[in-house]
Amino acid sequence: MFASRPGVETASAGLAPDAEEQCSAELVEWAGIIFVMERAHRARLQRRFRPHLKRARVICLDIPDDYAFMQPELAALLEKRVGRFL
Template structure:
């Protein structure tokens, strides 16, 4: 399955969901990282982008990634999810000064899945959901 594109530069279609209602209630900013930002992290972004109270983004840690991680993304994020321990190591090595004590969670999801693979989606939902804040009640 091809990764959908939106009119927002460097963003998937799902990533634009939170831009529709940015001031509705405080959002939890979630950042998903993998190596190339082609399969796992864009799938995670797609899966969680329209969850209530969640704003998410994704990037890759390799210079040739579809969307290479920027310091601004790290400053924006409340929680950073990486797919492998090697990603956490690379993140700490290359971007230590931007982490500022941020929570970095290793999901232990190997690069064995295609974009939006149902098994990958299920793994992400099972491993990420416990770390997400419940949405604020609407007034």
């Protein structure tokens, strides 16, 4: 969603076992900012990748993870909450 912004490189990965793209230590180390939707996601990320989170800033968007992929309401919330950090 944000990949077309100038100067922004993006990647998407999940923490759930069935995520299409799994989060990895390499991806966490690459990131400058990591956005998570819920506080539970932030806690899970920190538990699994704490040694690799030295550089990345983790930002919780406080968006319930119950939207369909790219549901218009979700896209609007993401634009509003992520946009100010980019």
